[in-house]
Amino acid sequence: MMARRRGRSPTVDAEIEDLEEMIETAEIMRKEKELVESISEAIEEELKSWGIVEEDFKVDIEEHGDIWWTVIPSKEKKGE
Amino acid sequence: MFESKLRVNTSSKRVASTTKRYLEKKFGLTYDYAVSSRSHLMLDFDCKGEKQTCFTEVRMICILYSKEFPAYYSVYETPNGFHIISTTEYTWRDVRKILESLLMGIKDGIWHYLDDKYIEACLRRGYCTLRLNQIRKVAEYSVGDILWEAREYQI
Numbered sequence: 001m002m003a004r005r006r007g008r009s010p011t012v013d014a015e016i017e018d019l020e021e022m023i024e025t026a027e028i029m030r031k032e033k034e035l036v037e038s039i040s041e042a043i044e045e046e047l048k049s050w051g052i053v054e055e056d057f058k059v060d061i062e063e064h065g066d067i068w069w070t071v072i073p074s075k076e077k078k079g080e
Numbered sequence: 081m082f083e084s085k086l087r088v089n090t091s092s093k094r095v096a097s098t099t100k101r102y103l104e105k106k107f108g109l110t111y112d113y114a115v116s117s118r119s120h121l122m123l124d125f126d127c128k129g130e131k132q133t134c135f136t137e138v139r140m141i142c143i144l145y146s147k148e149f150p151a152y153y154s155v156y157e158t159p160n161g162f163h164i165i166s167t168t169e170y171t172w173r174d175v176r177k178i179l180e181s182l183l184m185g186i187k188d189g190i191w192h193y194l195d196d197k198y199i200e201a202c203l204r205r206g207y208c209t210l211r212l213n214q215i216r217k218v219a220e221y222s223v224g225d226i227l228w229e230a231r232e233y234q235i
Contacts, residue, residue: 036095043098050105059115059212060154061167067117069096071088071103072211074110 113212118172122208124198125161134193135233138162147224155219163210
């Protein structure tokens with residue numbers, strides 16, 4: 001916890017502490033994003049070297065709004 | 081035999097595509113995509129071997145609902161039936177309203193091929209989700225109009 005500075009009210013100190021935490025979180029998120037992007041690029045390169053090309057999704061939903069994709073084991077393979 | 085229970089969620093199509101190909105290569109298994117959303121209407125039809133009659137129901141639902149809740153709908157053929165996916169965004173409130181109305185239609189005997197268990201699950205979960213397995217786009221509708229339909233399903 002940040003030590004209280006001379007002449008500042010506890011409220012201001014608490015606000016400064018919150019802002020510092022937000023900056024720290026934003027920095028961690030930025031680093032995580034960079035890491036995910038670099039891993040994705042590395043995997044993409046490896047897949048290319050194996051001769052596996054990009055796959056078309058066949059679904060024309062844009063990447064916006066409240067939407068997410070899941071990669072799940074195929075049912076056929078499990079004999080369900 | 082090795083069975084993977086791994087599921088990977090991502091908001092990026094590209095990451096999903098990369099992950100799918102990587103896992104397939106790594107484990108020698110096949111994986112599917114699933115799409116989930118609170119802001120897109122997604123419906124599942126089980127045609128019980130009656131594809132043409134089933135498609136008539138799909139068409140009616142697309143025309144009626146894309147007009148009442150203005151939107152653009154795509155229809156995908158699946159091995160057992162069809163999927164309808166709204167490519168226009170809705171609010172979950174609208175999606176819920178449409179799902180509840182369709183469920184009522186099933187209970188009243190209007191819709192025969194629309195999967196009621198699927199709709200109930202969407203309403204319970206608070207979002208729609210579809211497994212995208214061996215799908216093929218066969219029609220598009222916009223605000224009550226037919227934009228195009230695959231030749232085998234045209235009137």
